[in-house]
Amino acid sequence: MSTTDAPKRQADEFHNLDDGIGGIVRELAPGLTTRIFAGEQAMLSIVSIAPNAEGTLHAHPEEQWGVLLDGSAVRVQGGEEIAVKKGDFWRTPGGVPHTMRAGPEGARVLDIFSPPRSEYRKPGSGFGTA
Numbered sequence: 001m002s003t004t005d006a007p008k009r010q011a012d013e014f015h016n017l018d019d020g021i022g023g024i025v026r027e028l029a030p031g032l033t034t035r036i037f038a039g040e041q042a043m044l045s046i047v048s049i050a051p052n053a054e055g056t057l058h059a060h061p062e063e064q065w066g067v068l069l070d071g072s073a074v075r076v077q078g079g080e081e082i083a084v085k086k087g088d089f090w091r092t093p094g095g096v097p098h099t100m101r102a103g104p105e106g107a108r109v110l111d112i113f114s115p116p117r118s119e120y121r122k123p124g125s126g127f128g129t130a
Helices: none
Strands: 024-029 032-038 043-049 063-077 080-085 089-092 098-114
Touching: 043 063
Parallel strands: none
Antiparallel strands: 024 032, 032 043, 043 098, 063 080, 063 089, 063 098
8 A cells, every 4th residue: 555545644634614624726717716625425625705806607517505604695507596504415416507696795615415526636727617
């Protein structure tokens, strides 16, 4: 077993939503940044959206679930716009165009992808899809 195949210590698999430490950092769009935590079958992305900032309408084959952790926003999905508040969560099937527009206080979203998105396994910028 190589050192890259060695099992991680259990403590290495613990993270905190609020501390801003760890993960793969990616700038999705102006005013949208994320920290990504990838597993074998699922991936978490903690997205911070600046006040009134909006992502780019995009789609990808992976299923996505989202939870609004803080702030307020409008979820744009499949041609509909739905206001969301803290605690609201939603599912986006693969291939459905979607984005998010933050309210005046900004927003923080936990996204869960299955399977993990290959383009999010490394730092970079953009949503990684057309």
